[in-house]
Amino acid sequence: MTRLSVVIPVYNGAATLGRTLGSLDGQARLGEVEIVAVDQASGDGSREILERHAARLPLRVLDAPDCRNWMQTTNAGLRAARGPLVSMLHQDDIWLPGRVAAMLTLAERHPEAALWLHAAWFIDGQDRRLGRFSPPFGRRARLIDSETALATLLVQNTVALPAAMFRREAALARGGLSEDLWYTADWDLWLALARQGPVAWTPERLAGFRIHAGSQTVTGSRDLEDFAAQHQIPLARHGAALGGRRGRQARALGAAAAGINLALVSRLHGRPRPVWPLLGEILRLGPLGWGPLLVRSQILQRLVPRLRALRRRG
Incomplete structure (x- = not known):
């Protein structure tokens, strides 16, 4: 079978x-x-x-x-x-x-x-x-x-x-x-x-x-507004499933991670967006939120391999 x-x-x-x-x-x-x-x-x-x-x-x-x-x-x-x-x-x-x-x-x-x-x-x-x-x-x-x-x-x-x-x-x-x-x-x-x-x-x-x-990721993300929506839709669909403080933190971390992704992609396509709104969002997480953001978003683990790939192609 x-x-x-x-x-x-x-x-x-x-x-x-x-x-x-x-x-x-x-x-x-x-x-x-x-x-x-x-x-x-x-x-x-x-x-x-x-x-x-x-x-x-x-x-x-x-x-x-x-x-x-x-x-x-x-x-x-x-x-x-x-x-x-x-x-x-x-x-x-x-x-x-x-x-x-x-x-x-x-x-x-x-x-x-x-x-x-x-x-x-x-x-x-x-x-x-x-x-x-x-x-x-x-x-x-x-x-x-x-x-x-x-x-x-x-x-x-x-x-x-x-x-x-x-x-x-x-x-x-x-x-x-x-x-x-x-x-x-x-x-x-x-x-x-x-x-x-x-x-x-x-x-x-x-x-x-x-x-x-x-x-x-490279070809489809040229439409930055659509790329942002691609992150927002799953967050909106499933974020409310977690209640209390844990849920509030997860939703805030998810919004910050989505903002980081958008900022990186906007630079990839030569249309960098202002960083101050994103920095403000990250600062509002507070010191207790910065560590979980790095860990759960795996931002460095996702970014470094892409930089290595670019270097090898270059």
């Missing part, structure tokens, strides 16, 4: 798709794991790459020419999947050896979890490691209660998309990924699932999240 479905949305990913599928070699065991690749009418040879790998992997290829974005193609894959558990894997990311076995073992150990997570690496175009990518959940495997997980994840999306596993039924019950959130659809899903139950965590780094010039 299929236990895990791997959903891969595909659109003109020929440059990296072969490596993504190759990272599943030896992990996607027939009868236990299935791969559902949903092709959004690629025109660069991606379909041919999928068909070649289908000869040796338990891979189904679905055509979705009417889909307009990765959220829609992913939702099509979720609906077609057969496994009770699902992971998403984008065409430019990779899994490391042992990832599937580790996550299925984690699910057996913590069947009550609503979301299973592991740590990851930032990688460059040649699969070289640039830095660590993970939420600040510590160095030991454990089950994290819903409120603690939500208070951490609400501040910043620190979960690499290929580093999560969840129940297919739970995702479909909320309509799958929000198709208006091109940048934060995965974050929105993690928050929704964390509200439903505890989060199982292992610090093993079992995936690579690729940084490159053509990423959605």
